[in-house]
Structure formats: C-alpha cells, structure tokens
Amino acid sequence: MGGMTAIPSAPRQARYQMPPFCSSGWAMTNDEVAQGAAAYPADIGYQTTDSPAWWDNNADVAVERAVRQLLSALGVDEGEHTAETPARVARAWREMLWGYNEVPEDHLDTDFPAPDDPGLIIMHGISFASTCAHHLLPFSGTATIAYRPHPGQRIVGLSKLARLVHGYAARLQVQENIGHQATAGIMRKLNPSGAMSVITARHDCMRLRGVREPAAEATTESRKGMWPDREIALVHRLHAGGRPGAC
Known part of the structure; x- marks a missing residue:
C-alpha cells in the first residue's frame, strides 16, 4: 500500500475531560449544551489529511522482525508450524487494530x-x-x-x-x-x-x-x-x- 505513514513512535495522551453538566435539573440550557460539545474535542486518531493509513510495509517488516525475536527469546525453534508465524502475526495485528485508521x-x-x-x-x-x-x-x-x-x-x-x-x-x-x-x-x-x-x-x-x-x-x-x-x-x-x- 503506497503513500502511507508508519506507526507513530509514541502513544497519544488522553485529551478528554469530564465537564460539569446540568447544574439546575433535568433540562440542559443552551449554554450547557454548548459547554458539553466544547468539552469533547474531536478524536483525530492517527489520521492526517494527506495520509489516512497508519500501517505500511515498513510496519509489516518491523512487526515480523519483533515476532521472530520474541519466538527466539522464548526458545521456540522455527519449524513447519512457526516458519510463517511472524508474517501471520503481522497481518493479524493489522486486522485487529484497524480502528487507528479511522x-x-x-x-x-x-x-x-x-x-x-x-x-x-x-x-x-x-x-x-x-x-x-x-x-x-x-x-x-x-x-x-x-x-x-x-x-x-x-x-x-x-x-x-x-x-x-x-x-x-x-x-x-x-x-x-x-x-x-x-x-x-x-x-x-x-x-x-x-x-x-x-x-x-x-x-x-x-x-x-x-x-x-x-x-x-x-x-x-x-x-x-x-x-x-x-x-x-x-x-x-x-x-x-x-x-x-x-x-
């Protein structure tokens, strides 16, 4: 997939804060409604207007390398069942974390x-x-x-x-x-x-x-x-x- 950015190096900090709501009963006033909307900024994910995807071929390579290192650290020998495991795991993570792409x-x-x-x-x-x-x-x-x-x-x-x-x-x-x-x-x-x-x-x-x-x-x-x-x-x-x- 071309024109895509790699995974960000650091997670975002939480940006949501609980606002004070409805100090005076059941019905919210117009001011309280406006305050509520302003208190919840847009979640921008990892998107940019130029490059909406968060995973590219570089990410595949990096994840596969990390999985090989993990298997080696665990003492798992490469065999018929594990030879393609790094690539499979990379594809699985891409599928499981698609929410970062929207x-x-x-x-x-x-x-x-x-x-x-x-x-x-x-x-x-x-x-x-x-x-x-x-x-x-x-x-x-x-x-x-x-x-x-x-x-x-x-x-x-x-x-x-x-x-x-x-x-x-x-x-x-x-x-x-x-x-x-x-x-x-x-x-x-x-x-x-x-x-x-x-x-x-x-x-x-x-x-x-x-x-x-x-x-x-x-x-x-x-x-x-x-x-x-x-x-x-x-x-x-x-x-x-x-x-x-x-x-």
Missing part, C-alpha cells in the same frame, strides 16, 4: 432531523472484540449505547452507534476508555441532553494469567449529561438482557 465518531456525521419529542434512543447487544493495552491480550463482550436528543436537533442511524463502538474497540484499549470515547463522541457530534454507555466484557488477561478467573466479567459505565434514575435503570436492564417493562 475517526470512529465521524460515523455520526450522517444524521437526520430528530422528532419533536425524540425520547430515549438505546442500542443494546452490540458485540465487540478489542485488545488489552496492558497485556496485548484479547477481551470481548457487549455494549449498550444510549442518548437523548433535544427536540429539533439531530439523530443518527442506529448502525452508526455500533460502528462507533467497533471503531474504538479496534485499538489497544482498556474497557473503561471505549465507553468514555463513545459517549464523548456522541456529546460532541450530536449535542444531546445525555449520552450513556454500559459495557460488559471478559478479559483474557484475567482468564489466562494472574488471578486466572475464566468466568469473571467486568461491567463499566460512562454517563454524560443529565439522567433520571428510571432511565439509568432502563439502560442497565436492557444491557443485562431484560425487557423495557420487566421488573
């Missing part, structure tokens, strides 16, 4: 007018797979994304919420950050009165090493804006597999 919240740019009374929008049962930034091991699970548009503002196609999660998951990640990045993107792009995510996942870094808990699951929540308790409970109930009217 700005996930840009999926929210295709939007539509919201109804006069848009209510609460919840997409649950979003499956995802990611890679732990601490141990380079997989974790996977399900995500629920919810937001409440203001009347007369904008909504997005439901598939865009899944694409948002998938894009952020396809990076070196921690579970908490996926939900935060998703809700921050919604707040910045759509200016709703609130955005919320609930994510449950199993982590191979807990299953295969350390504490060795193969059945343990982690659930994390990111909530921005103003949310009444009944709607928080509804989002969690749907995330857990319940129905809106269930007790």
